[in-house]
Amino acid sequence: MDERHQHPPRFSLLLWQAGDLLPDEAREVEEHITACEHCRALLAEVREDVDTFEAGLPQHLARLKNRLAVEPRRREIGQRGRRWQRWAMPLLMVAVAASLMLILMPGVLDGPPTEGPQPTIRYKGSFTLQAVVKRGKEQFFAKEDIRLHPGDALAMIINTADAGYVTLFSYDSRGTLTPLVPPSEAQKDPTPHRLSAPGRHLMPGSAELDEVLGKERVVAIFSTSSFSRVVLHQRAKALLTRGEQLSPQNLELDSVISVLRFEKVAEVP
DSSP: OOGGGGSOOHHHHHHHHHTOSOHHHHHHHHHHHHHOHHHHHHHHHHHHHHHHHHHHHHHHHHHHHHHHHHGGGGSOSSHHHHHHHHHHHHHHHHHHHHHHHHHHGGGTSSSSOTTOOOOOOOOSSSEEEEEEEEETTEEEEOOTTEEEOTTOEEEEEEEESSOEEEEEEEEOTTOOEEEEESOSOTTTOOOOEEEOSSEEEEOSSOEEOOSOOEEEEEEEEEESSOOOHHHHHHHHHHHHHTTOOOOHHHHTSSOEEEEEEEEEOOOOO
C-alpha cells in the first residue's frame, strides 16, 4: 500500500473535526492526526479552504444576482423573453456555482470520487445541497437519479448566503417520511436546525439507508425564519403522497427547497 492510502481521506478529517464520525473511526483518526504532521497540515489547509469559500460566497452570489437582474432587460419583452429567463437564469447560476465548487472540492475528498460523478447541487435562489456517499471505504459525490444500496451512508453539505433554519428529511417508495436533520421526530422536537451564519455547512451526523428498495428522495428546506417541523412535515408528506410539487407556496412557508432523487437497489453479490 502506498503512503497516500495510509492517511485518512480529507472528508474523514472534516467529519472528525465536526464530531460526526463513529466512535471507533474518530479514535483512529485522532490517533493518526496526533502522530502525523502531514495530516495536521492537511487539516489546516482544509479549514483555510472552507473559511475562504464561506467568506467569498455572499459576494459571488451578490454579483451573480446583479448580472441576472440586468441581462433580461436587454431581451425583447414577450413570451420568448420570459421563456429565456426561465431556463437561462438557472444555467448561469450553475456555471458560477460550479466554478466555486472546483475550489472547494479538493478539501472535501482525498482525490477524485471513485466512480467519477460530479456534485449533485440543486439551486433555489441562494441555497445549495450536496450529498457525499460513503460505501465501505469508498466516498463519492451523489448525482441525480444515482443508484444506491441499503447500508450506504449519506453525508449532507449545504451552502447558503444567509443565516437561518434548515430541515432535511427523506421520503421513500412506501410513503414514509424520515427526519434526517434534526434526526429526532418532529413531534418530540419541532424546532429546525439553526444555522448561525451564512456559508458552507456540513450537516451533523449521517444517514444510513435502510432496506426499503425503490425510488427515494432527500429534501432540504431552508428559511430565514424559524418554523414548526411538525406542520411542515405534515404538509410535505401530504403533497408528496398526492404526487404534487413541493414549493414555498404549497408548503405555505417563505423558503427555498432542494431535492436529491435516487433509486435504492439491492447490491449484487
